[in-house]
Amino acid sequence: MKSIPCLRLLFFLSLAVSAFAGDRQVKIGFAQTGAESAWRTANTNSMKGEAAKRGFDLKFADGQGKQENQIRAIRSFVAQRVDVIVLAPIVETGWDPVLREARRAGIPVILTDRTIQTADESLYACFIGSDFYEEGRMAADWLARKVNGQGAIVELQGTPGSAPANERRRAFADAIAKHPGLKIIDSQSGDFRRAGGKEVMEAFLKKHGRAIRIVYAHNDDMALGAAQAIEEAGLKPGTDIILVSIDAIREAVQAVVDGRLNCTVECNPLFGPKVYDIIGPLIRKEPVPKKSYNKDELFDATNAAAVIAQREY
Ligand code: GYE
Numbered sequence: 001m002k003s004i005p006c007l008r009l010l011f012f013l014s015l016a017v018s019a020f021a022g023d024r025q026v027k028i029g030f031a032q033t034g035a036e037s038a039w040r041t042a043n044t045n046s047m048k049g050e051a052a053k054r055g056f057d058l059k060f061a062d063g064q065g066k067q068e069n070q071i072r073a074i075r076s077f078v079a080q081r082v083d084v085i086v087l088a089p090i091v092e093t094g095w096d097p098v099l100r101e102a103r104r105a106g107i108p109v110i111l112t113d114r115t116i117q118t119a120d121e122s123l124y125a126c127f128i129g130s131d132f133y134e135e136g137r138m139a140a141d142w143l144a145r146k147v148n149g150q151g152a153i154v155e156l157q158g159t160p161g162s163a164p165a166n167e168r169r170r171a172f173a174d175a176i177a178k179h180p181g182l183k184i185i186d187s188q189s190g191d192f193r194r195a196g197g198k199e200v201m202e203a204f205l206k207k208h209g210r211a212i213r214i215v216y217a218h219n220d221d222m223a224l225g226a227a228q229a230i231e232e233a234g235l236k237p238g239t240d241i242i243l244v245s246i247d248a249i250r251e252a253v254q255a256v257v258d259g260r261l262n263c264t265v266e267c268n269p270l271f272g273p274k275v276y277d278i279i280g281p282l283i284r285k286e287p288v289p290k291k292s293y294n295k296d297e298l299f300d301a302t303n304a305a306a307v308i309a310q311r312e313y
Helices: 003-018 038-054 067-079 096-104 132-146 163-176 194-211 220-232 250-258 272-277 279-283 304-310
Strands: 027-032 057-062 084-087 109-113 126-129 151-157 182-189 214-217 242-247 263-266 291-293 298-300
Touching (some): 027 067, 067 084, 084 279, 132 163, 132 214, 132 263, 132 298, 151 194, 151 220, 182 194, 214 220, 220 242, 250 263, 250 298, 250 304, 272 279
Parallel strands (some): 027 084, 109 126, 126 291, 151 182, 214 242, 242 263
Antiparallel strands (some): 263 298
């Protein structure tokens, strides 16, 4: 019994040590994309909450959906001489110059959530996030089984040029190519936003009417916006039109339970702990795994009700 307070003290001491580089508090600069979706809010909360728990000094910059804001934030982190920069890149391309500036300053960069395209993979230390191609493939395979490989699909794309929009689109197209009866009849960006999903779906319904059998949305917020547009058009989402999307935010899993959404593929945003676990090794210049993917599941009418109470985001 006596050893328990001792263990507790050791635990808090170890936390305190991990929060300091030398005798300074560890400074982390985090360039977030913005606040476009419920997924993003959960991700920001995980990053902020876990930094506070571990005693890190987190400098948070909201990119408000613009790459130029994120680039400016990285430059300011370099000027403030943070220990590590964490970047959730809004789009895939155009990062090399600013990442070179960080490297010149000797500051390691962790990419979280989204990947980048670069000819020089040494410009970032590591990536932590989900496998977007795998998510798109899971959504397509589930759909093909659900509708027996038949149906006209409209696609709601995420932010143009972003890794999740690019990969989820590519994977889905690759997978449905095996089913000649499944065709994408229209595809537009709703920018990962609920209002965007609703607006684009209204336009699709005006243009294609009852020809639409299936909605594939690159995230839940857009799918929930589309479901609202479908209801306002006098149709039943989940029945008249099948909806499949990605993220598995609690509201979407609940919509699956309620039959308004048919399937959501998980994309877990709660990776604050995983990111901060590698801060110590990076500062000590120890090797870290280059790419680490979260494991994601799929929720449909068969399992949504059983998990809804435990959904953390
Ligand atoms: O799916 C979407 C968000 O990059 C995985 O961005 C993330 C995506 C997520 O806005 O909801």
